[in-house]
Amino acid sequence: MSEPSPAGNFRPADSPSYESILQCMRCGFCLAVCPTYALTNRERSSPRGRAALARAVAEGRLEFTPAVGEEAYFCLDCKACTTACPAGVRVGTIMEFCRSQEQGFRPPSLPAGALRDFILKRMLPSPALMEGSLLPLRLYQRLGVQWAVRRFGINRFLPGALAKMEGILPALEKPLRLELPEVIPAQGKKRGRVAFFLGCAMSLVFPEVSRQTARILSQQGFEVVTPREVKCCGAPHLAEGDRDTARRLALTNLDLFLGLEADAIVTDCAGCGCALKEYEELLEGHADHGRLGRFRAKVRDVSEFLAGAGIRTEELRPVPMSVTYHEPCHLVHGQGLSGPPRHLIGKIPGVELREMKESNWCCGMAGSFALKEREASRKLLERKLAHVRATGADALVTANPGCHLQLAWGVRELGMKQPVLHVVELFGRALPA
Ligand code: SF4
Ligand code: SF4
Numbered sequence: 277m278s279e280p281s282p283a284g285n286f287r288p289a290d291s292p293s294y295e296s297i298l299q300c301m302r303c304g305f306c307l308a309v310c311p312t313y314a315l316t317n318r319e320r321s322s323p324r325g326r327a328a329l330a331r332a333v334a335e336g337r338l339e340f341t342p343a344v345g346e347e348a349y350f351c352l353d354c355k356a357c358t359t360a361c362p363a364g365v366r367v368g369t370i371m372e373f374c375r376s377q378e379q380g381f382r383p384p385s386l387p388a389g390a391l392r393d394f395i396l397k398r399m400l401p402s403p404a405l406m407e408g409s410l411l412p413l414r415l416y417q418r419l420g421v422q423w424a425v426r427r428f429g430i431n432r433f434l435p436g437a438l439a440k441m442e443g444i445l446p447a448l449e450k451p452l453r454l455e456l457p458e459v460i461p462a463q464g465k466k467r468g469r470v471a472f473f474l475g476c477a478m479s480l481v482f483p484e485v486s487r488q489t490a491r492i493l494s495q496q497g498f499e500v501v502t503p504r505e506v507k508c509c510g511a512p513h514l515a516e517g518d519r520d521t522a523r524r525l526a527l528t529n530l531d532l533f534l535g536l537e538a539d540a541i542v543t544d545c546a547g548c549g550c551a552l553k554e555y556e557e558l559l560e561g562h563a564d565h566g567r568l569g570r571f572r573a574k575v576r577d578v579s580e581f582l583a584g585a586g587i588r589t590e591e592l593r594p595v596p597m598s599v600t601y602h603e604p605c606h607l608v609h610g611q612g613l614s615g616p617p618r619h620l621i622g623k624i625p626g627v628e629l630r631e632m633k634e635s636n637w638c639c640g641m642a643g644s645f646a647l648k649e650r651e652a653s654r655k656l657l658e659r660k661l662a663h664v665r666a667t668g669a670d671a672l673v674t675a676n677p678g679c680h681l682q683l684a685w686g687v688r689e690l691g692m693k694q695p696v697l698h699v700v701e702l703f704g705r706a707l708p709a
Contacts, residue, residue, distance in 0.1 A: 298331070312350055349378070354605035359608070372517070406480060413445065449483050453479045459499065467498055472500050489544040492704060503532055546607035547678060549606070583616040587623045609636070614636070657686040
């Protein structure tokens with residue numbers, strides 16, 4: 277008789293640890309904060325239910341059924357349950373492992389698998405390929421085709437996921453990676469040297485945000501080093517269950533950024549920051565502990581870094597407007613950062629921060645969730661925007677490209693007037709010209 281697997285009915289490679297699942301004591305404190313439970317009122321779509329499913333698989337009482345795989349992908353990985361959980365159970369992370377399992381148990385069909393592999397294993401690891409792939413989209417916008425598609429409602433006839441992708445596509449500029457100087461000197465009295473982790477989405481879709489980040493860091497007295505060899509942080513791979521490629525990318529970034537000898541590694545993307553802070557766990561057994569610890573100790577979200585360093589305010593100009601702040605899940609729950617972005621906003625003369633209800637609830641983007649679970653995603657977005665509207669604020673501020681895309685699309689769809697800004701774009705308005 278063969279020995280039972282220590283992973284139960286999970287495949288041994290990349291299975292969630294039994295100890296992490298066992299921590300759940302079924303108290304139910306997480307139920308009130310879980311967006312998918314709020315949407316469905318279904319136990320299996322709650323953190324407690326998902327932990328119970330994983331436990332049953334780990335104990336060999338349940339096969340890894342399609343329903344387990346579905347729940348892994350229906351989880352937003354928003355990590356709100358971990359913030360609420362007295363035992364710190366990381367259901368989102370357990371579900372990330374379950375996504376890897378799903379890929380192993382039920383690989384996608386040949387064409388879908390080939391497309392997935394191309395995106396995850398070829399395109400995302402290659403900044404040049406990603407930049408090249410945006411060229412047709414930039415032409416689509418430059419030649420006025422996008423205007424016509426939207427003006428004449430042609431996008432109504434596109435398949436659902438494609439229509440959503442078209443809808444959230446913002447005006448594209450030239451990617452920032454090759455344009456941003458590799459070294460930007462500190463202004464005034466130098467306070468240190470930071471390595472800027474330029475995320476793919478920021479470079480490609482929101483270059484102005486990262487331009488402002490580099491400008492602010494320099495104005496605040498830091499030399500900014502932005503390596504062009506930077507790779508994707510691996511967050512999309514973890515979300516899609518490709519832990520091998522995520523590890524490869526993480527190892528490259530680890531070597532690159534430790535080699536820069538900077539005081540801190542700063543990012544303006546909440547998703548990247550969260551992934552970088554989890555390299556220690558992802559690379560356990562694949563890289564030296566001391567190096568992983570040194571890397572982890574340096575990673576900072578830009579608001580966390582500036583709040584920690586102390587913000588120079590002498591030269592700031594007033595920005596007379598009211599704003600409300602949507603907290604990205606990967607900042608508030610993934611990194612425990614709620615105060616620093618508000619601190620940054622509070623330092624801008626003239627800005628009034630109007631808090632919205634449920635500011636720390638997911639906006640419904642959650643990576644590919646917004647494309648695959650469009651109805652659920654839309655309901656979460658409408659709930660969020662109702663709270664935004666109730667504040668009457670002039671602008672909506674956030675700190676993550678995924679949220680930024682989703683919120684800007686929702687604002688347009690609902691005919692609201694508020695512009696959506698990253699917190700550094702708002703802060704950038706206060707800098708001297
Ligand atoms: S995940 Fe945490 S909060 Fe939710 S039931 Fe389990 S122990 Fe309680
Ligand atoms: S990560 Fe979010 S969606 Fe997933 S179980 Fe936790 S609260 Fe629910």
